[in-house]
């Protein structure tokens with residue numbers, strides 16, 4: 213048996229679907245005890261059941277990651293159940309409302325930034341009291357969008373949130389180094405998930421004028437979108453001791469999409 217995060221406690225946000233779900237399954241397979249954090253939704257319950265069916269341990273803490281009181285509670289539940297937190301995968305995110313800047317409402321901005329960026333801050337902030345005594349690893353899901361590549365119209369709020377996550381990860385890596393907590397950001401390209409369900413284009417998006425040529429098969433490596441399992445392999449590496457000297461960095465996982 214080659215379990216790479218055996219007996220570690222891993223909190224995963226956005227764990228009910230897509231990248232978070234794949235990471236939860238993968239870390240559980242490698243011996244971690246999993247705390248699934250997501251909105252109240254049957255998908256999270258299904259993920260929990262799938263982990264248990266495979267012989268793993270998992271609990272679900274229904275949480276809106278933009279709600280400070282609830283995030284604090286979820287981290288307390290995690291620590292109460294499993295004794296502390298070793299791994300935090302801050303991954304919950306939405307594309308949110310897509311609109312040209314002059315049509316993007318302040319509430320749309322707040323919602324997108326609230327889940328993606330503030331949600332990341334809150335998850336780290338409230339996990340820390342349960343991590344500092346043990347050391348550990350924090351992985352933050354950013355995106356090629358906002359950091360290296362234009363990926364869609366009307367995504368100024370999303371892009372700002374994703375760039376903000378990378379800056380936050382670097383500062384957190386510095387601040388937390390003396391606790392032996394590593395912090396890294398990952399930047400996926402297009403991945404086949406359910407994020408379309410949290411994508412709300414406005415009609416005005418069509419008014420945006422940016423000359424864009426979309427190359428055919430826009431991921432050179434495999435000529436298709438990535439699979440959540442491929443991202444989960446990276447998360448496992450960054451969460452495990454195999455990456456013990458890696459902190460404050462950003463890893464792109466996009467089949468070279470962002471180089472086009």
Ligand code: NAD
Pocket residue numbers: 225226227228229230231232249250251253275276277278303304305306307327353354355356399400401402403404405406407408409410
């Ligand atoms: P997904 O929609 O399949 O999964 C995201 C999960 O986050 C869902 O289960 C959703 O319920 C949860 N979530 C949304 N808002 C929440 C909130 N307020 N509180 C708690 N949970 C919440 O999408 P995904 O593609 O797996 O997204 C995961 C991360 O990957 C996001 O941060 C996203 O920005 C990032 N990402 C995705 C892609 C892609 O192409 N799919 C590319 C780059 C980055």
